[in-house]
Amino acid sequence: MADPQWTDIGSVDELKQKPLQEVSSGKTTIALTYKDGAFSAISGICNHVGGPLGDGALDGDYVVCPWHYWKFHRQTGQGEPGYEQDQVPAYATKVENGRLYVDLASATKRKKQKHEPHLLARPVVRQAGPIRVVGISTTVMTLEHPRYSTSDAMLDVALEHASKALQLETQCIKLRELTFRACEGFYSKSASACTWPCSITQMDPTDQLDRVYEAIVHWADVILISTPIRWGNASSLYYKMVERMNCIQNQETIANKHLLKNKVAAFIIMGGQDNVQGVAGQLMTFFAEVGCQFPQFPFIAHSRGWSAEDMERNVKEVQDSQELRKGAQELVVRAADLAKLMIGGQLPDHPLARGGRKAHQLDSEPTG
Numbered sequence: 001m002a003d004p005q006w007t008d009i010g011s012v013d014e015l016k017q018k019p020l021q022e023v024s025s026g027k028t029t030i031a032l033t034y035k036d037g038a039f040s041a042i043s044g045i046c047n048h049v050g051g052p053l054g055d056g057a058l059d060g061d062y063v064v065c066p067w068h069y070w071k072f073h074r075q076t077g078q079g080e081p082g083y084e085q086d087q088v089p090a091y092a093t094k095v096e097n098g099r100l101y102v103d104l105a106s107a108t109k110r111k112k113q114k115h116e117p118h119l120l121a122r123p124v125v126r127q128a129g130p131i132r133v134v135g136i137s138t139t140v141m142t143l144e145h146p147r148y149s150t151s152d153a154m155l156d157v158a159l160e161h162a163s164k165a166l167q168l169e170t171q172c173i174k175l176r177e178l179t180f181r182a183c184e185g186f187y188s189k190s191a192s193a194c195t196w197p198c199s200i201t202q203m204d205p206t207d208q209l210d211r212v213y214e215a216i217v218h219w220a221d222v223i224l225i226s227t228p229i230r231w232g233n234a235s236s237l238y239y240k241m242v243e244r245m246n247c248i249q250n251q252e253t254i255a256n257k258h259l260l261k262n263k264v265a266a267f268i269i270m271g272g273q274d275n276v277q278g279v280a281g282q283l284m285t286f287f288a289e290v291g292c293q294f295p296q297f298p299f300i301a302h303s304r305g306w307s308a309e310d311m312e313r314n315v316k317e318v319q320d321s322q323e324l325r326k327g328a329q330e331l332v333v334r335a336a337d338l339a340k341l342m343i344g345g346q347l348p349d350h351p352l353a354r355g356g357r358k359a360h361q362l363d364s365e366p367t368g
Contacts, residue, residue, distance in 0.1 A: 003105060004092075004103045004105055004106070005103055005104040005105035005106075006094070006101040006102070006103050007025045007101060007102050007103075007104055008099055008100075008101055009023050009025065009030075009032070009099075009100045009101065009102050010023065010099070010100060011098060011099060011100075012095055012098050012099060012100050013098065015032065015034065015039070015100055016034045016039075018034065019033060019034055019035060019058045020032070020033050020034075020054060020056065020057065020058045020063060020074075021054055022044050022052055022053075022054025022055055023044075023054070024044070025102065025104060028104055029043070029044035029045055029052070029054070030042070030043065030044050030054065030091065030102060031043065031044040031053035031054040031056070031063050031074075032054065032100075032102075033058060033063065033074040035058070035061070035074065039093045039095070039100055040074045040075045040090075040093065041090065041091040041092075041093050041102050042063065042072060042073075042074060042075075042076075042077040042088050042089065042090045042091065043077065043088040043089040043090075043107075043110065045088065046065040046067065046068075046070055046072075046088070047070065047072075047079075047086050047087075047088055047110070047112050048065065048067070048068055048070050049067065049068070049192055049193065049195060050192060051065040051066060051067030051068065051070070051189075051190075051193065052065075052066065052067075053065055053072065053088070058074065059071065061073055061074050061075065062074065062080055066189060067186065067189055067190065067192075067193040067199075068186075068193070068195075068199055068202075068203060069203070070083075070086070071083075072086075072087070072088050075090065076090055076108075077089055077090035077108060079113065083113055084113075085111055085112075085113035086111065086112060086113040087108070087109070087110065087111040088110055089107040089108050089109065089110050090107070090108045091103060091104065091106055091107055092106040118197045118201065118202050119214075120196075120197040120201065120210060120213050120214060120217065120218070121196070121197055122218075124217055124218060124259060124261070126221070126262070126343065129169065130167060130168050130169055131166075131168045131169070131221045131222065131336045131339050131340060131343075132168065132169040132170070132171075132219055132220050132221050132222070133158075133159065133162045133168055133169070133170045133171075133220065133221070133222040133224055133332060133335070133336065134170070134171050134172075134173060134215040134216060134219065134220035134222070134223055134224065135155045135158065135159045135170065135171070135172045135173070135224045135225075135226065136172075136173050136175065136212065136215075136216075136223065136224070136225050136226070136241070137149075137151070137152050137155055137172065137173070137174040137175060137176070137226050138151075138175050138225065138226065138227045138228075138234065138235040138237040138238035138241065139151055139152050139174075139176065139226070139227070139228055139235060139237070140176055140235060140236060140237050141176060143176065143177065148315055148319075149228070149270075150228070150270040150271075150302065150314065150315060150318040151226040151227055151228050151268055151269070151270040151271075152174075152226060153318060153319070154226065154268045154270060154300070154318070154324060154325075154327075154328040155172070155224065155226035155268055155328075156172075157325050157328040157329060158224060158268065158328040158329060158331060158332040159172055159224070159332070161328070161329040161332055161333075162222075162332045162336065165329070166332070166333065166336060168336060171215065171219075171220075173211060173212060173215060175212075175237040175238075175240075175241055176237065178208040178209065178211060178212075179206070179207070179208050180200075180207050180208050180209035180240075180244070181200050181204065181207055181209075182240055182243065182244075183200075183240075183243035183244050183246065184199075184200060186199045187246055187250060191250060191253065191254050192254065194246055194247050194250045195247060196247050196248065196250070196251045196255075196257070196259065197210075197213060197247065198213065198244055198247040199247070200244070201213065209241070209244055212241060213248075216260065216263070217248070217259050217260065220263065221262070221263065221264065221336075221339040221342075221343060222263075222264045222265075222266065222332070222335045222336055222339050223263055223264070223265045223266075223287070223292065224265075224266050224267070224268070224331075224332065224335065225238070225265065225266075225267050225268070225283060225287075226267070226268040226269075226270070227267070227268070227269055227270075227279065227283070228269075228270055228271050229269065229270070229271025229273050229274070229275060229276070229279055229303060230271070230273075231273065232273060232274070232275035232278060232279070233275075233278075233279060233282070234269075234279050234282055234283060238283075242286050245286075245290065248260060248290050249289055249290050249358070252290070252291065252352055253358065256352055258291050258352055259290075260290050260291050260292055261291060262293075262339075262342045262343060263291070263292045263293070263339075264292060264293050264294070264295060264335045264336075264338050264339045264342070265283075265284075265287040265292035265293070265294060265298070265335075266294065266295060266298050266299065266331055266332070266334070266335040267280060267283045267284070267298060267299035267300075268299065268300055268301075268328060268331070269283075269299055269300070269301040269302075269303075270301065270302050270303070270318065271302075271303050271304075273303065273304070273305075274303050274305045275303075276301040276303050279301075280298075280299050280301065283299070284298065284299075289357070289358060291352070293338060293342065293347075294338075295331075295334035295335045295337070295338045296334055297331075297334065298331075298334075298335075299331070300324070300327040300328060300331050302317070302318060302321075302324055304317075
């Protein structure tokens, strides 16, 4: 057994003011708790992805990690019931002359229980077969009382053409039919807290955005997004979805992993209001940042304009327009043609770019 290594942590009177806090000694980070008149110390580093346990919360006798809510007993370091084999080091403590000491040499062994990886975490390998097109409708409506959607209508035209005329594989995902949580800002805690698969997806088996992740990362070659224009912006469901895709972009930043490699994105934008160019710019900016490619003329659009409040006429124009139908068909043709070139290796394969992209560090900046 190692000789004791008692280290002065600080004043008892000051330390007992907080039920849980992070303290450190050299390179050792400790989650220190004070409960029922006694101190306990365990490692401050969570077993999951290294979250700071001392910045979390105390739930009874368990320290709750602030990143993904894993729990460890404040005295033993063991995981909560059912996960006892997940254990962080625990340390002996003592109080002398109004000072708290922790014996760093008394640390118990860190143990990590095996957790089966989420299905989405498997390697991204394109399966053989025809080009695959996923259409994602972001239109909001009441399921019990559906209405005509111009953006949905053109998405249906494009997918039907892809399936019947081009003999491609297709699927359609309507976000309004899925139950999924909004992004809860794990990235705001730390870039490392925003994981792939999405932290919410891993923690909440009832969250249905896994259907979208599965389709765009593991299945589709072409991602075809349709949206109405709402107050000059894309649909609120679109933003709810892409905020949850920060986990995809974040893999490029922290892990040099490109999850949407060789994917083509194209867009259908319909609305009674104007700002087609602004909405297109928003859509293209995001999908460019996650590494998707665009065909020539990557979107089709229709808008009645700012002054129009005659939505009935807008609907009829779309219903009667052969030009818009042809535009939707040609859009999916252009997207599929580009996807074929990419899959066939006919376009140059570039490594992930760093300079000038999100979260890049200029070589003129200090690194220390």
